[in-house]
Amino acid sequence: MRNIRYALAASALLTAVGATAQVQPPPAGQTPAPAPAAPAPPPAPPAPAKSAPYGAGMKVNLSPDGSKYLRFMTWHQVYTRYTKNNEGTTRAPNKEQKGQVDFGLRRSRLVLLAQLNPRFVIYTHLGINNQNAVSGGATGEATGPGKKPQFFIHEAVTEYKVNQYLSLGAGLHYLNGISRLTSASTTSILPIDLPLTNFPTIEQSDQFARWLGVYAKGRIGKLDYRFSASDPFLTNQASTPLSLGTTSVTTGNITTNTGTGIAQYNPQNTSHVYQGYVSYNFLEPEANLLPYFTGTYLGTKRVFSIGAGFLYNKDAMYSRGTNDRFTYTTLPSTADQFANIPTRKHDLKLFGVDAFYDVPLDTAARTAITLYGVYYNYNMGPNHVRFVGPENPGFGVVNGFNASTRGNAVPQSGTGDSFYGQVGYLLPQKLFGPKARLQPYVAYLHSNYEFLSKDANVYDIGANLLLDGHNAKVTLNYRARPDFSRTNFTTGQVSSLDYKPEITLQTQIFL
Known part of the structure; x- marks a missing residue:
């Protein structure tokens, strides 16, 4: 028992000595051991990502400085629309329809652009247009239905930069002449759509306003230019010399066909198409890597441009005069018609x-104005006139009305003069806060065609709600358009002219 007490006392003494040694100052010349580190605070939660400006879009840099790249662009324009149809329109076989609300894809596109060398550019543009439930499908816009539209190539271009003043290109191109709107960007249009008078040959001798050919473009100081030479596409119209006349039976089995004096596209046209457009920018220059002209800059640039352009195609149209009579007993073949029936x-x-003016007005409020005006003079042969309806909601016609006036069709091109103008104003930024902007506009098209006894006027008024500039916007448009259904298409006499309403809501996303 005594030994246990001695052991416990010795153990307590050693413990006390050890505790005392821990608090003794260190020997001279030695630094004390560092104090234990404080526990690290928990990591802060990541801040929510802020949206960045669109900039160059979906761009993949293939070199550190970004001079070699691959860029993707895609956009959809979706319509929700009320249309009061032109008289006699059907939306299903033999079923006349006065009007309807319909839905459609005005445009659905994809562009691939690559630059692997400072001097070489290649781009491809694909997509569809004008699809709704009754038109724009694989079987043709006029006959319906709207199912399975053809996803086709709009442009396929290779381009070489010779120097700072000149670039040369070839392929299926959009380097058009005539006006700024004839090579317009469809993503930055000020009003809801283009007037289509700017595309006078669309789907006749071109492929949706594109051509197979070669071009030269460039800039010298403040002067921009583009010139091209292309092949005309063979027309997709069933036109023959007899179709340029009216047929009547005179005596017995002898048939007489008399010319109408109205020119149509010549199916035997093989002459080259020459185009050009030259513009002078008094203020800031515009980008010209791609062929598309911007419709409105939303106050981001100061642009004042005036321009002039042309399109020339030898023997592109043909006709037969009203004194031209051809008689036959058996209907001649197509080959015999072209060989034996003279045409003009x-x-x-x-x-x-044209002239384009687009500038910011108040830098603090970020307001801006856009003005554009163009005058067209078209010579397309005697009495030629053509009707077109964008994303036409009509299938056909009944009660003897002319098929060209179905749905929302208006006189789109022809021999005569046209004026088109548009005005837009970007309202102050504070109106809807820092994100959304409102841009009201008006547009007006006036056409005086040689064949029609009355002028054609189309009125548009609407507004763009810009949620992210042109990359995300909603457009509401009201249109008053003329209904030429009551027109004698032999004489051009318009007995009455009624204006029909069209209200369209478009949503656009462009990335």
Whole structure:
């Protein structure tokens, strides 16, 4: 028992000595051991990501400095629309329809652009247009239905930069003449759509306003230019010399066909198409890597440009005079018609002069104004006139009305003069806060065609709600358009002219 007490006392003494040694100052010349580190605070939660400006879009840099790259661009324009149809329109076989609310894809596109060398550019543009439930499909816009539209190539271009003043290119191109709107960007349009008078040959001798050919473009100081030479596409119209006349049976089995004096596209046209457009920018220059002209800059640039352009195609049109009579007992073949029935050839001569003014007004409020005006003079042969309806909601016609006036069709091109103007104003930024902007506009098209006894006027008024500039916007548009259904298409006499309403809501996303 005594030994246990001695052991416990010795153990307590050693413990006390050890505790005392821990608090003794260190020997001279030695630094004390560092104090234990404080526990690290928990990591802060990541801040929410802020949206960045769109900039160059979906761009993949292939070199550190970004001079070699691959860029993707895509956009959809979706319509929700009420249309009061032109008289006699059907939306299903033999079922007349006065009007309807319909939905459609005005445009759905994809562009691939690559630059792997400072001197070489290649780009491809694909997509569809004008699809709704009754038109724009694989079987043709006029006959319906709207199912399975053809996803086709709009542009396929290779381009070489010779020097700072000149670039040369070739392929299926959009380097058009006539006017600024004839090579317009469809993503930055000020109003809801283009007037289509700016595309006078669309889907006749071109492929959706594109051409197979070669071009030269560039800039010298403040002067921009573009010139091209292309092949005309063969027309997709079933036109023959007999179709240029009216047929009547005179005596017995002898048939007489008399010319109408109205020119149509010549199916035997193989002459080159020459185009050009030259503009002078008094203020800031515009980008010209791609062929598309911007419709409104939303106050980001100061642009004042005047321009003039042309399109010339020899023997592009043909006709037969009203004194031209051809008699036959058996309907001649197509080959015999072209060999034995004389026709008159007419050159296609199209000219345009325009001016574009787009500047910021109040830098604090970020307001801006856009003004554009163009005058067209078209010579397309005697009495030629053509009707077109964008994303036409009509299937056909009943009660003897002319098929060209179905749905929302208006006189789109022809021999005569046209003026088109548009005005837009970007309202102050504070109106809807820092994100959304409102841009009201008006547009007006006036056309005086040689064949029609009455002028055609189309009125548009609307507004763009810009949620992210042109990259995300909603457009509401009201249109009053003329209904030429009651027109004698032999004489051009318009017995009455009624204006029909069209209200369209478009949503656009462009990335």
